Amino acid sequence: QKEVEQDPGPLSVPEGAIVSLNCTYSNSAFQYFMWYRQYSRKGPELLMYTYSSGNKEDGRFTAQVDKSSKYISLFIRDSQPSDSATYLCAMSAAGFQKLVFGTGTRLLVSP
Amino acid sequence: NAGVTQTPKFQVLKTGQSMTLQCAQDMNHNSMYWYRQDPGMGLRLIYYSASEGTTDKGEVPNGYNVSRLNKREFSLRLESAAPSQTSVYFCASSPRTGTRMNTEAFFGQGTRLTVV
Numbered sequence: 001q002k003e004v005e006q007d008p009g010p011l012s013v014p015e016g017a018i019v020s021l022n023c024t025y026s027n028s029a030f031q032y033f034m035w036y037r038q039y040s041r042k043g044p045e046l047l048m049y050t051y052s053s054g055n056k057e058d059g060r061f062t063a064q065v066d067k068s069s070k071y072i073s074l075f076i077r078d079s080q081p082s083d084s085a086t087y088l089c090a091m092s093a094a095g096f097q098k099l100v101f102g103t104g105t106r107l108l109v110s111p
Numbered sequence: 112n113a114g115v116t117q118t119p120k121f122q123v124l125k126t127g128q129s130m131t132l133q134c135a136q137d138m139n140h141n142s143m144y145w146y147r148q149d150p151g152m153g154l155r156l157i158y159y160s161a162s163e164g165t166t167d168k169g170e171v172p173n174g175y176n177v178s179r180l181n182k183r184e185f186s187l188r189l190e191s192a193a194p195s196q197t198s199v200y201f202c203a204s205s206p207r208t209g210t211r212m213n214t215e216a217f218f219g220q221g222t223r224l225t226v227v
Contacts, residue, residue, distance in 0.1 A: 008151070034215065043115075043201055043218035044154070088154070090216075098144065098169060099216055103153035 003027050006089055006102030015111050019076040023089035023102045026070065030091040030100075033065050035074045038086045038104065047087075048074065079109045113137055117202050117219035124192040124226045132187040132222050134202030142205045143185035144169075144216065145177060147198040154201065160185055192226045199223050 006023045013019055021035075031052055036044035048063040050056045050072075056063045062075040072091075076083055089102040118133045136143065145157040156169030158177040166177050174196060176188045185204075189196060203216040 006153075036218075041221075043203075043220050044216075046215055046217070049215060090154075098156050098159055101154040103151060 001026060003100050004089060004091060004102045007105055008103055010106040010108050012108045012110065013079055015079060015081060015109055017079050017109070019074075019079050019083070019107060019109075021074040021076075021087050021089075021105050021107070023072050023091075024070055025072070025091055025100075027091070027093065027100070028067075028070070029093040031094050032092040033063070033072050034090040034092075034099070035061075035063055036088040036090060036101075038088060040085075044088055076107075079107075081109050081111050083107060084109045115202055115204055115217055115219035117200075117222050119222060120220065121223050122225070124189075124224065126193060126226060128192050129188065129190050130192065131189075132200055132202070132224075133184070134186065134219060135184045136202075136204040136217070137183065138204060138206075138217065139182070140204035140206050140217070141182070143179065144203045144205070145175070145185070145187045146201045146203065147171065148201060148221075149198050157187065157200075189224075192224075194226045197224060197226045 004025045033050045035048040038044040050063045053065045053067045060077045064073045086104040086106045088104045090099040115136045141162045144159045146154045160166045160179040163182045178186045200222045202219045205216045
């Protein structure tokens with residue numbers, strides 16, 4: 001079993017839709033949770049960072065962490081065609097030097 | 112501000128050839144990483160360097176060596192390339208401060224390597 005599980009998609013939505021992207025994990029030591037966006041043939045770029053449980057909002061993006069369920073989510077409001085990319089979740093335990101990544105969910109937002 | 116710069120961007124090698132992938136960051140980060148990305152496998156850590164002068168194995172280190180040349184530069188070497196090493200390689204760096212130690216990674220644009 002992988003430490004981090006993520007549905008590969010693709011997830012296709014119309015422009016303006018609310019998008020929900022999710023990851024589950026098995027390692028209860030994870031405390032830092034991140035979402036990265038990766039456009040085709042580019043490196044991942046950090047979107048959101050959350051420590052422990054709770055919500056964090058940044059513009060159209062909201063990250064949620066539920067440590068009791070070992071489940072994290074990224075919500076995108078008013079989705080745009082420019083949001084079409086692969087979204088990777090990543091996690092880290094305190095003091096560790098490395099991130100554990102999900103395999104990524106490909107999102108397609110059609111005009 | 113260039114961030115993380117990788118060279119080359121593309122490379123084709125024959126089985127058994129060697130090469131070094133170069134990475135440099137200008138953000139004064141202590142930690143640097145090498146990942147490979149394969150379809151359906153996600154990003155997997157090859158090696159990392161928590162600080163200048165130290166390196167450690169990650170999840171898939173076999174067939175690779177690394178050198179942390181100084182604080183800015185972290186190179187990845189393939190001594191005898193194999194077709195299984197065909198992949199996209201990403202270098203990353205991250206800050207190391209307080210409770211956010213190693214929580215963020217800033218990635219380069221990647222090197223697409225094909226071994227035939």
